[in-house]
Amino acid sequence: MKKFLALLLALVMVVSLGSFGTVAYADDEITLDVIICQYGPNTNEWFLGKGMDGSNFVEKFEAANPGIKLNLDVVSWNDVYTEVDTRIANNNAPDILNIDVFANYANEGLLLPVKDYCPDDLFADFFPSFIDQSIIDDTCWAVPDLASARALFYNVDILNEVGVEVPTTWAELQDVSQAIIDYYDGEIYPWGIDMTTDEGQAAFAYYTWGNGGGFVDANGDWAVNSPENVEAINFAISLVNDGYTNPNPATQTRYDLQDMFAAGKLAMVIAPNQLPTYVADKGGEINMATAGIPANEGKTGSSVGVMDRVMAFKDESAPDQEARNEAIGKFLEFFYRPENYVGWVSMEGFLPAVNSAVEALVEADPSFGAWLDVLGSCQFYPAAKAEWAQVRQGVTTVEQEALIGGDIQAGLDALQAEVAG
Template structure:
C-alpha cells in the first residue's frame, strides 16, 4: 500500500499483545525518494509491488510508503524528525546528522549477518560514522566520460585518456563549431559532483587518506588552475559560464547533440539514446593517464529508533535487500546494485551489458564524505562558490582556501 505520511502521522501499534502471547500487528512507515522520471515509472510502483509481496508473507506487519521527489524528500524527513514524529525508515541522501544525534539504529541492530556482509565493501564503509555503520547503501552510481561519437568522427578524434588529450579534443571540436566542446556543469544543482570528479582525476579529493579535509591541497589547486586556464580560458566549455551551468541542462544539451564530452551517470544513456545520439563512454581522463579513482554516489536507507520497531524493520530490510529486489530496483532505474551478489549477477548478464562499464568502476569509486556531519555545509558552499574559481580572473587558491575554512569550521562545530 502506498500512502502519504504527513508530519502529523505518528507510527502506531495497531494491536496489543494478547493473552495468548501472539505478537501485535505493526505498521511501519517509510519515506522514500523517487527515482522515476514520470508517473509511469515512479518509485511508488516499485514500492507498491514490493510491499504487496512482503505483506502477503507477513500478515502481522503493514508497510506504508510515502514517495517524494529528490527536491523534497530530505526536507520532509527533517521536518518529521524535528516534529518528534520520525518515520521508521527513510531512504534519502544523508544519514550522519541523525546518527550523530543518536536517533538511528545501527546496521548491526537490524540486518541479518548475510545481508550486512553482502554490501559492497566501499559502500558499507561509506555508511559508517566512527567505524559504526548507520547508513545502509540503497543505490549507487559512478561516472564515466561520455563523448558524442558522431562529432568525434567528424573531427577525426579518438576518446581522450589524459587531460592534455581532452583539451586537444575540445579544441578540435570547437574548430568544428561544436557548441559545448566539454560541458563543465559547476552550477548550483550538482557542482559538488563535477568538482569531486576533477579533484580525483588530479590525484586529490575533498579529503585525504585518513579522512581529513584537504580541499586546498596543492593537487586540488593545480587541478582547478588547469581547468581555468586550459579549458574555460580557451573557450572550450561552451556559451554558458560553468558556474551558471547545471547538470540537468548539460545532460539535455548532450541529448540534443550539442556537447562533445561531459561526465555522466547511467541515466544519460537513455536520454541520449532516446534522442538518437550515438555516444561512447570511457573512464575519466587523468593528469597523466586514466584516472586512478572515479566518483561514486550512494543513496542511503536509515532506520529511526523512535518507534521501537527494530525487529520488524530488520525483517523488512532483509527482504528489501534480497538479490532479486536489489536487481529489480537497479535494472528499473539504471542504478548500480549495492550488494556483491547482485553486482556479480549483473556483471554476468547480457541484459546489463550497457551498464557494465559503470559497474566496473565501482571498486575504484570514492564517495562524498557523507559520514561527516560537516559535509552538508561544505557541499552547500561548493555549490555556491566553486564556479567562480574557473572564471576569468578567478583564483582557485582563494576559493579552495575559503572552502577549506568552511570545512574546518564545520568540523570544529561538529566536534564541539
C-alpha cells in the same frame, strides 16, 4: 434552522481543527513510516502503484509479513531534505529513510546502528567497499540501496569527423576541444561542465581527484584548499573561459548537458551509467562510447561513484523496540531479495549494492559487467564526515565565484577554515 445549521458547521470546523492528525493503530500491529526518494518516474509505481508485476512493493511486503504495515511515501529529491528535517524537528522522524547523506543524523544520535536490525546474512551480502562508506567510529549507520558510476561519455562520430582521439590527459583535452571548436566553428560544445548548486561537488571531484587532490587528505581530514585542488579548479575554470564548454555552467544542470549530448550538440560529457538509457528515452541516436575521466599529466584519473543509502531512525516511544527492529530487518530483507531488488535496480538503470543481485543483472544486461568493474575502482564522496553538507555546498560556491572571477585559493581557504576549525 439556517442559523442552527451554520452554528453546527462552525462547531464541526472548530472540533475538526483539534482532532486531525491522530491516527489509531491496532495494538498487535507495527506500522513503519518509510520515506523513499523518487529516482525517476517509475519509483512511485513500483512502491505504491502497479509497477511490480501488476502489484506494488507495499502490497507484496504486507502480504508476506502479516502484522507489519508500511506507511510509505515517495518523496522527490527536491523536497526530501525539507520533509525529513521538518519531521525530525517535530519529533516525528521516519522509521526508515532512503537518502544520500547520513553523517549528521548519526552524529546527533538519531540513527540506530545497522547491526541492531539488519540480518547478518544480508549484511554480508553488501559490497564491503560500499559498507565502508557508511562507517563512523567503527559503527555502520546505513546500508547502500544502489549506486551509480560516472565516466566520460563521448560522441564517437564527432571525434572521428574531427580526426581526434578521446583525451586521457588535461593537455589532450584542451587540444581536442580546440580541434572541435575549429572544425565546427563553435557550433558544437566540446566539453560539458555542470557547476550548478546540485552538482558542483561532482565537478570538484572530477578535476581534483584527477590531480591527486580531493576533499580529504590521506588521513581522512578535510583538505579542500590543497594546492592540487586550487590547480584543478583553475583548470576547470580555464576550460570555461577558453570557450570549450557549455556557456552557463552555474545554471546548466546535468540534465541540460545530457539533453545537449542527446541532440549531438555536445561532444564529451562526464555522466552516470544511465546516460545511454536517458539518450534513448529522448529519442537521440548517438554513437557513443565511454572512457576514463581525463587527469592531469602524470596523475591517475578516478571514476566517481555516487551511492544512496537506507537508514533507520531511533524511536524511544516504540513500546517494543525488539519487535520494531525486527520489522525494520524484515523490510530490508524483503527489499534486497533478488526477485524484488533486481527489478528495482534495473528499472532506473542503477548499479546494485549487493552481490546476490549481480548475476541476474549481468545476465539481463551484459553491459552491467563493465560498469560493475568501474564501480569497483570508484572513489566516493566523504559523506561519513559530519561537515559534508557544508563542504558540498561550499565547493560549489567557490566554483561559481570563480566563474565570475572570484579567487579560488581564498574561497577554498575560507571553506577549509570553516569546516576544519
